[in-house]
Amino acid sequence: MQISLVRDAIADAATAVVLPAGIGKLTCSGFTPDSVVAPHFFVAEYTQDFDKAMRRALDELEFTCRVLVSRADDRASQRVLDGMLSGSGSASLKVAIEAARGAPGEFALGGLAHDLHVMRMQGYRWYEHEGAQYVGAELIVKVIGDGKS
Template identity: 45%
Template sequence: MDLELVTTRLAELLAGVDGILRADAFVPDSVSVPHAYVTELTLDYDQTYGGLDLLTAGCRVLVSRADDKAGQALLKKFMKRSGPTSVKYGIEGDPGVPQTLGGACHDLHVTRVQGHRAYQVGTDWFYGAEWTVRIVGEED
């Protein structure tokens, strides 16, 4: 799998979620909220006899802490299973249709979301949540 291409395409999908102002394929030094980005990657090689690899990627969304109630309410909208503000739906798309990230992988599935909690970026603190995305593909 081309990890740079996979993370770039994940960021493009995150940018399409209603309410997210900016999305990055990397962990940024500063954010403008609501901000999404791809976080830790775990690559498990040779998960099938055909040589398919399993990539687990984190996708984090940060919102403002200026108003704790409003920020956490916005996170809950992003945590929904479906709809225009759903990160899960924004990444997976329509149920039953494989999401291949434009051919960068065979398929993917958003398996969980956890949060909300405080995250620090630089010297600033934000409320955030993180989605786990399991991606199946083969070596380039």
């Protein structure tokens, strides 16, 4: 798998999120940005397990993705974040990202991977990014694909 392309494809999938009126559009990047325009989703660190099948047939990656929301109003910010962390609905990052799995029998992320799955949410807390405070959380996204490409 081409890691940078996979990261960008996850971020592109996240752009399908529809936030409540007045919030603005979710900005997304496939890398850890120097600064963010909140609300912002980005693909940060990852781990990679090689050789999950013989002859480099399968690698497994777990991407730690973060979503940060402005804390202008603590309660309202957390409600927006909760919507994005929900397992369903138009604001759900899980729904948006997993839509990039493709139809049954198709490769995920436009052919970049065999499959993906948003496994869990963790780290719901205050984050500091480039000197600014945000409320945010992490999503762990598992991606499996060909280890030879």
